[in-house]
């Protein structure tokens with residue numbers, strides 16, 4: 001039983017409370033409101049004080065297992081970077097390296113305030129990453145990658161074997177660790193998957209009621225390859241094989257035309273915007289304002305550490321807003337509140353966690369606390385601008401998931417940071 005309090009409590013994109021508090025009982029939020037009133041009402045709760053409290057951030061597209069690949073081909077475009085560098089790296093990784101990479105990824109997420117991740121693993125050793133996320137204590141939607149077409153040695157799989165391994169992992173991990181871990185069927189992208197594989201992914205998702213997470217329309221070479229192969233534009237191809245809908249999360253969606261955007265909106269497909277990655281790989285500027293105007297749920301993701309160098313979700317809020325403003329030549333195009341919502345509630349919606357992403361009574365106690373004890377932070381004129389434009393992951397002083405403190409004042413509670421690094 002804990003009473004978290006702060007000068008500023010950001011509950012959601014609409015509501016922020018000055019001198020506020022959040023009462024945590026077991027894994028849930030029991031109350032949110034005025035600090036003095038809640039101190040009176042809950043005098044015996046352990047008190048933890050931060051400068052700012054907010055919902056834990058949601059990284060809605062990451063690759064924890066690429067955490068050891070920073071600096072790989074930093075100046076190449078997606079397909080060369082992927083096929084010449086990243087895929088060979090993944091193919092060469094043994095189980096211990098996969099675990100080490102995932103541990104490092106989760107360590108960084110926890111200490112920079114991300115409490116939920118949608119994680120795209122690799123073809124092999126997925127168990128290692130599931131155990132890493134589970135041991136780290138985070139909430140995660142994650143899945144082994146399927147690659148059964150035109151893939152390098154060491155990654156290329158037999159279609160039925162890839163689907164069978166996916167089914168084994170769903171049975172083993174979906175709902176694990178008290179429900180913090182959920183499974184997402186994760187075909188890598190249309191370039192690496194046969195039609196049979198993609199249709200098989202839809203069947204498994206339907207059979208087990210789990211989500212699908214994949215990459216789509218990230219780069220021009222990718223959409224040209226998909227069109228040459230299938231005769232369809234990327235999103236239309238995914239729609240054709242059943243991989244659009246309210247249970248589907250598509251990372252990137254930079255190169256979509258009008259008709260594809262209509263499909264995304266009509267089917268309720270979720271999009272994860274990865275602005276830093278899209279800039280670093282020169283993939284392009286995703287039409288995020290347009291998606292939001294159409295009612296598409298857009299979340300935020302860091303993508304893999306090789307295409308961003310950091311898993312800090314505060315960076316992604318900042319980059320998303322800046323890129324949106326420049327794209328539209330409109331300072332109100334993607335304001336701080338909007339990118340905050342993308343990094344919290346929209347991410348939880350994409351991941352299918354219904355009671356996550358806001359500080360709200362009865363919802364999961366997934367909370368981040370920040371210090372403003374640095375020159376960037378004073379004074380706070382607007383809490384959303386503070387979170388989107390001034391705050392960094394290294395301001396985080398508290399990370400809590402399901403009411404459990406995972407990180408506080410520079411110390412990890414569950415993880416042995418020294419051995420992971």
Ligand code: GUN
Pocket residue numbers: 063078082086188189215218277303304307
């Ligand atoms: N598309 C298919 N695989 C990948 C990957 O590992 N990273 C990125 N950024 N895009 C991809």
Ligand code: FE
Pocket residue numbers: 061062063120215251303304
């Ligand atoms: Fe990615």
